[in-house]
Every structure is written in C-alpha cells, then in structure tokens.
Amino acid sequence: METKIGISAENLQAVTQILAKILADEFVLYTKTRNAHWNVEGKDFYSVHKFFEDQYEALDEIIDDVAERIRSLGHYAPATLKNYLQLTHLTEQAREKNDSEGFIRELLQDHQSIIIYLRENINRFANDYHDLGTSDFITGLMESHEKMAWMLRSHLK
Template sequence: MKPNIGISEEHLAEISQVLSHILADEFVLYTKTRNAHWNIEGPNFHAMHIMFESQYTELADIIDNVAERMRTLGHYAPATLKQILQLTHLTEQTREKNDSTGFIRELLSDHESITINIRTQINRLAERLKDVGTSDYLTGLTEYHEKTAWMLRSHLI
C-alpha cells in the first residue's frame, strides 16, 4: 500500500533515489571505518581502535535510519553489495598503509564529500519535492558528518 502523506508518487520515487545514493555512501563509509577499526596499526592503536569503533557504530544507526526513511516513503532500500557499489560516489580505498594518518585522511575526505553531496539535496527536497521531513533529516545528517570531519581533522594538526 502506497503512503498517503501529501507527496506525489513521482516525487516519492525521486526522493528515494536521492536516499539510495546516500545510503550507498553511508554503507561504504561504514565499511571503510570498520576496516580502519580492524586493521589500524601503530603507537596509537588503542585510541584509534576505540574511536573508529564509535564511528562505525554511529554509521550503522545512520544506515538503518536512511533505509527506514525509504521504506516510510514506500520504496525499497538497496541491499546488495552490487547495488551499493553502483550507487556510491565514494571509492573503496585510497591509502597504502594501515596507520592512523592514512585512515583518518581517507575517512575525513569521505565525511566531507558526503556532507557536500547531502547539502546539495536539502533545499531541493524541501522546496521542489515538498518533503520537509527528509530535508530536515538530511540537515541533521549533515551536522553529524561535519562534526565527525572536525574530530578527524583535529588529529591531523
């Protein structure tokens, strides 16, 4: 049964496409953060191991929330690795070593990239597609990525 929430079916489909790309980006970032947690090496191993665990735990909740937002709007979330890799704009890995600086730089770049991509959608969703709920959710998601980027960036000074 289709939702009757004051947004046209055409707009709901378009919103779900936006969310599919965001979900894919979040899933790839989650995987990369989990990789950092598992494979970090160096003198600051323990602190980085704990930090990356905190971050991937938050990302797991975000992934679930984005997927549930899509279901709320009457659409299915992409749920295969093939779909995720086709939808994401992120790369799987860009660093060569498993040191904290390499992981942090890569994850920082991804958080900033996701922030930029989400920011381009916020007003479009609210104004053109008439979905202030998803727009508001994405505003909060942008704030999360901005704060996480700041925390990562602070390790590089």
C-alpha cells in the first residue's frame, strides 16, 4: 500500500536511501564498538570494557530507530551485512594492539564522521525533500552521537 503522508514518492525514496546509508553506518559502528568491548586489553580494561558496553547498547537502540524510521516511510530497511558494507562510508581497521586509546580514537573518528553526515542532511531533508519529521529525527541522532563523541574524547584528555 502506498504511503500517503504528504511527501511525494520520489522524496520518500530519496530520504530512505540516505537513511539506509545512516543505518549502515550505525551498524558498522555498533560492530566496531562491540569489537572494542570484546577485545580491549590493558590496565584500564574493566572500566573501558563497561564503557564500550554502554556505547554499543545505545547504538543498538539507534539502529532499531533508524530501521523503524525507514519502515514508517513505507520502505524496507537494508538488513544484510553485504548491504551495510556497500552503503557505509566507515572503514574497518586491522589492529596491531588492542589498547583502549587506539579503539577510542578510531570510534571517535567514526562518530565524528557520522555527525558530519547527519548535519549535512538535516536541512536537505527539511528543505529539499519536505520531510521535517526525518530532519528532526536525524537532529536527535546527531545529538546522541555528539554526546557519545564527547564521552570518547574525554578519555583522551
């Protein structure tokens, strides 16, 4: 059934294509944060192990919210690793050391990259695609990532 919510089908398609990229980024970042949680080593192991757990749990909620936003706009959310790897702009990195500082720097870079991408699309959703709901939604996502980035950044001081 066609989604009739005051946004053209073409605009809904464009919005959900961007949201699919955001979903892929979120899923890759979630996986990288899980990796940090599982594999971090060092004197600060316990505290950063728990810290990474808090972060991946928050990302898990974000992933679900983005997928549900795509569905609420009448489209299907990508849900395969192959799709995510094709859509994401994040990269996987091989690590020589599993130290907290290395993981934190890498995750911080990814959060900042996502923040920039979200910020670039806030006005685009509102002005070009006439979708104030998704504009507001990704503003909230951006704020969540800004807080998570601040937490990561604070570990590096």
